[in-house]
Amino acid sequence: MLTILGVIMFLRFGFVVGNAGVWATLLIVLASKTITTLTTLSLSAIATNTRVEGGGAYFLISRSLGPEFGGAIGLVFFVAQALSVAMYVIGFTEALMAYLPADSSPILVASLTNLVVCVCVWIGAGWTLKVQFLILAAVFVSLLSFYTGAIEHFSTATFAANWNPQFEGNQSFWTVFALFFPAVTGIMAGANMSGDLQDPARSIPRGTLAAIAVTCFVYASQAVLLGGAANHRQLVENNLIIADVASLAALISLGVFAATLSSALGSMMGAPRILQSLARDRVFLRLVPFGASSGRGEPRRAILATALIAQAGIVAADLNTIAPLITMAFLLTYGLLNLATFYESITKNPSYRPQFRYCNWMTSLAGAIGCGIVMLLIDWRWAVVASGLVGALHYYLSRANLDADWGDLNSGLLFERTRRNLLKLEDSLYHPKNWRPFVLAFSGSGFSRPHLVVFGSWLTRETGVLSLGQVIPGGLDNQSERLANQEAILHSMIQERGLDAFPAVVVASDYVAGVHALVQCQGLGRLRPNVVLMGCPLSAERMVIFGKLLRDLEGLDRSVVVLRQVDDAGNEQTAPEGTIDVWWRGRANGELMVLLAHLMLSHPTWRGRQLRLLRVVQKESGIDEVKSHLERLLKGARITGKTKVVVSSNAVDAIQSTSRNAAFVFLGLTTPDEGEEEQFLERLEQLVGDLPRVALVHSAGEMTLES
Structure with a gap:
């Protein structure tokens, strides 16, 4: 007073x-x-x-x-x-x-x-x-x-x-x-x-x-x-x-x-x-x-x-x-x-x-x-x-x-804003126009698969969400302490590397059960993983398990990206030289491949690079029609890129020779039938060949390029 x-x-x-x-x-x-x-x-x-x-x-x-x-x-x-x-x-x-x-x-x-x-x-x-x-x-x-x-x-x-x-x-x-x-x-x-x-x-x-x-x-x-x-x-x-x-x-x-x-x-x-x-x-x-x-x-x-x-x-x-x-x-x-x-x-x-x-x-x-x-x-x-x-x-x-x-x-304000937005998202009608990548990447224990982490970051840094999944085999009675430690280690690594990502660790009886649990339970409401990113197995024995996992993910309506990379080139600061090649074989997987390639190019590391949309035809008479079709696809999708039609009776050889200098190659992936995993691995090895970095994409069909 x-x-x-x-x-x-x-x-x-x-x-x-x-x-x-x-x-x-x-x-x-x-x-x-x-x-x-x-x-x-x-x-x-x-x-x-x-x-x-x-x-x-x-x-x-x-x-x-x-x-x-x-x-x-x-x-x-x-x-x-x-x-x-x-x-x-x-x-x-x-x-x-x-x-x-x-x-x-x-x-x-x-x-x-x-x-x-x-x-x-x-x-x-x-x-x-x-x-x-x-x-x-x-x-x-x-x-x-x-x-x-x-x-x-x-x-x-x-x-x-x-x-x-x-x-x-x-x-x-x-x-x-x-x-x-x-x-x-x-x-x-x-x-x-x-x-x-x-x-x-x-x-x-x-x-x-x-x-x-x-x-x-x-x-x-x-x-x-x-x-x-x-x-x-x-x-x-x-x-x-x-x-x-x-x-x-x-x-x-x-x-x-x-x-x-x-x-x-x-x-x-x-x-x-x-x-x-x-x-x-x-x-x-x-x-x-x-x-x-x-x-x-x-x-x-x-x-x-x-x-x-x-x-x-x-x-x-x-x-x-x-x-x-x-x-x-x-x-x-x-x-x-x-x-x-x-x-x-x-x-x-x-x-x-x-x-x-x-x-x-x-x-x-x-x-x-x-x-x-x-x-x-x-x-x-x-x-x-x-x-x-x-x-x-x-x-x-x-x-x-x-x-x-x-x-x-601040955290309370963010929580309340997030809660309200999640409730609004839950009540809103889904439209393919609003599709964004929520990638669940299985990065292995202690970042043992860094190329998956980097690739996931390229896809989600500007527009999506990245979760780094890890499965700890065993039971909760003897793995609960390890679970807490691995979550802390994963969170620490995310911070050290400056990643925009979330840790996702689960304890399960085996790897497949752990993947099932993370895919089904990770996220909240409509905000849940829609793309599962995994490495490619290189043995027939592991491909049997992997083939069943692919079929399970297809049944869960999740898109799958299998990354096969034979070198360590590329990180979040530098990307390998060359184009990003997308090999078109139809809309089933092609639309998602083109969008993922576009998202990679929107990342600061990839800006200035070029997208190429390619297709193999067996006869030269089909070049003009196919090329016109590919150009209409890019124009309708409002995505900048070049188109190329390759004439060859052997699609595998055409892909190998045309994309040998590409920085990244996107190919479609079909899920193998039960009992055909070994033949599937042989076809996969033949298709990928010596290409150093290949992303094999199987789409669940939630998005369209024209939206």
Whole structure:
């Protein structure tokens, strides 16, 4: 309350009433108090939902929106609080200059006052808070003097003359609003001292809301009484009009001294604790030294930094210049605090259980929108600059990869958004136009088949989903620990290689059962694997098992890609030289082959390469018709590529000779009948021959090229 009833009330409120008039001043007070009340509701909700430590608004925002937003707004809020010390000290100096010799230096007086405030806080917060009770008594007495004098001087004619706005010079409603708003920003004074409170969850809501209610009455009644006790010219030109109206001017001077010193002390106590909390979280490594405590836990290094910033503000600016800058910083802080509470509410996180029941997503959203609108209306240029500064700090901290050891709502927000989208996807009708590759790649134990991982990444990096499957043979009774370890290893390898992939590990009695389990159970709802990527077996014995697996996957309506690669050429950063050849034998598998080749070419590694759509014909008379057909296919599919028709009576030889220098070759795959696995392997070996990298594709027919 003492921070709210500060320098603006005693030295600038008359200027506000003189320019805005009584009714517009009441509107300014009401709008300001509405914003701070909504923010306090959000503040109370978060404060009663978590164990509040030191750092006030920074602590609350960082624990909700994460260290990036918390660090960005924490640094801006700290500087604003430090400049608030300068604002209050300048206000104290303006009042004191009336009692000092005319040749006294205002900057020297303000600097000495700043030093005194710093020393008081340096001694300790406990001692400073006790001093605040004496200051509160002085402010109460000065207000009593004002009320008695204003009632005596009150004139209905003067009140009527001051009822409407009379803006002078470049003043407007919003410039006057910007000047007044810092007067109500003391709502964070208690929260900034959160680390020193015995029960922050109880004290912050009760104390802050009570302070808002009392000070709202004080400002509203002052606006009415000033409007009837002094004319327009006196209100605009006399910074100490309250003293002239009061029954005893000396008591007003006492109140000015008390209120400005109290506000300066409050800001000098709060700002260092924000900086200390910021430093202890190691958000900005250069600020880490300010996390130290001395004496009885006092952040004395941070106190010194605050005093130096305040001194810079004293030397560089005056009261009218500093106030709007502080307004922007406080509005940004309040807006983000409201936004944090809004997100906490809509994500429906089970851990969000505030004891304060008078806040919901509507009040929080209204507070955030109100702060944003007021910032733009006050001065859209400064609003953009302030928002840009916070955005730049957030970007810097995002690139710094902060390792915060606390949870925030980002994961909760992503979960809720994902949950809603999955439910919408489940209710929507499937259309081939929306087909995307969800590839389940069996990469082997410990990435023993890296070529499958790389190929899967090429197919899904831009548009799809990649899961890396692994089957652990055995029973759960003796493999559960290994399951957890393999999941952790797979997740670690995915992170180390910078892959956009998910681990998928299952324990099963044998490999085939494990593949069945992963194919059927991996995913959620409609978001499930539609392409199974496997390596090619090279022995007849293994082909028997593999053939049955292919038939099972066909029965499960899953597309299958079998990758046969005899070298290790190609990784996520480099691709082998040459074209991507797709050998067309019809739509059954051809459509999926062309699309997968196109997806590979959309990957950054493959950009600039060329797709070739090829077909073998036995007679030259069919060249023109087939070539025209292939070109219509690519044109209808809106895919860029070249077509080529090869005349040969031996398709295998044609494929071998035409694609020997290709980077990748796509061929169709037919599922072998039971008992014909050995012959199937022979045909496969003959077809692939010496080609180094071949993808054999069997399509389940879920997509069409023209969609």
